[in-house]
Amino acid sequence: MKKSQRERIDRFTSPYRVTSGKGFRLKDVDPGDTAHLKSEDKAEAKEMLARGVEWLAEEQDKLYAQDHWAVLLVFQAMDAAGKDGTIKHVTSGINPQGCTVTSFKQPSSEELDHDYLWRYMRNVPARGQIGIFNRSYYEELLVVKVHQELLAGQKMHPSLVTKKIWDERYEDISNYEKYLSRNGVVVLKFFLHVSKAEQKRRFMERLDNPEKNWKFSSSDVAERGHWKDYQEAYEEAIRNTASKEAPWYVVPADNKWFTRVVVAAAVVDAMAGLKLHYPVVGPGKRKELAAARRSLNAE
Ligand code: ATP
Ligand code: MG
Secondary structure, X not given: OOHHHHHHHHHHHHHHEEOOXXXXXXXXXXXXXXXXXXXXXXXXXXXXXXXXXXXXXXXHHHHHHHOOOEEEEEEEEOOOOOXXXXXXXXXXXXXXXXXXXXXXXXOOHHXXXXXXXXXXXXXXXXXXXXEEEEOOHHHHHOHHHHOOHHHHOOOXXXXXXXXXXXHHHHHHHHHHHHHHHHOOEEXXXXXXXXXXXXXXXXXXXXXXXXXXXXXXXXXXXXXHOXXXXXXXXXXXXXXXXXXXXXXXXXXXXXXXXXXXXXXXXXXXXXXXXXXXXXXXXXXXXXXXHHHHHHHHHOX
16 A cells, blocks of 8 residues: 555544553544545545545455464444444445454344353454344343443343452453454444434434434433443443454544445454465475466367
């Protein structure tokens, strides 16, 4: 990638990347931020997204061919922040054979019978693959922290459920992500940061527009009632788990066109950093290719 391209990407990624949680405050990120772009630059943003999507497709092809690295993209957000649309747009150019998307909802009884990371571990992408988590193990520090009665459902022995449980989970998750990165799984975490006012506007749209009615869920409105608790839980989770190995991106999410550009740029940036290339074949394989050519020519 050329230096000018890297610099362009950097303008969309570095303001939102958190690699150390010390002193991180959610209120320092404005959900309405669009960096240097104004709404009249939307067309430019769309063109950048299209270029990013193309780039991702090229990088993914090499990731798959090389079969050394995996990429795990974690998406977290309040309802209606645009996780689904972002995932749809950012992956639109990707070969489906090299990508899996897993959505995590309330755990099943089988899942609750295991340690809390179990169901996530089983879905970590294999080498050569991009894996997307639509919600993730971070719910264990978010919804479970906001609704602590959920912990009781996790069937842990009471002696293990102490005041320290959240600190223990920050530690478990940080260590797990370090482990993944040491094994060649590149972890990027996105918090799509929507404002409370914009969430209301989107809920209203779901109520007003018959084609969007199906997306509306009353429980989303109930969760909105816990807005402050969720914001605090997100801030704490980001503070305690942001690292160089597994950075958080706190992405302004009041303007969908901007959210998508930032996410695509962050993924392109991480994959470009791997310096992916197609495997170079050795002398043995070259001989095999030459023999195949001779045999085809002789037909
Ligand atoms: P959308 O609303 O866009 O379809 P969603 O991700 O909100 O997507 P839902 O089916 O509405 O999907 O909600 C899934 C719910 O599952 C969320 O409220 C989430 O907090 C909850 N959930 C996810 N993981 C856990 C967990 N480990 N324990 C308890 N609840 C969880
Ligand atoms: Mg929902």
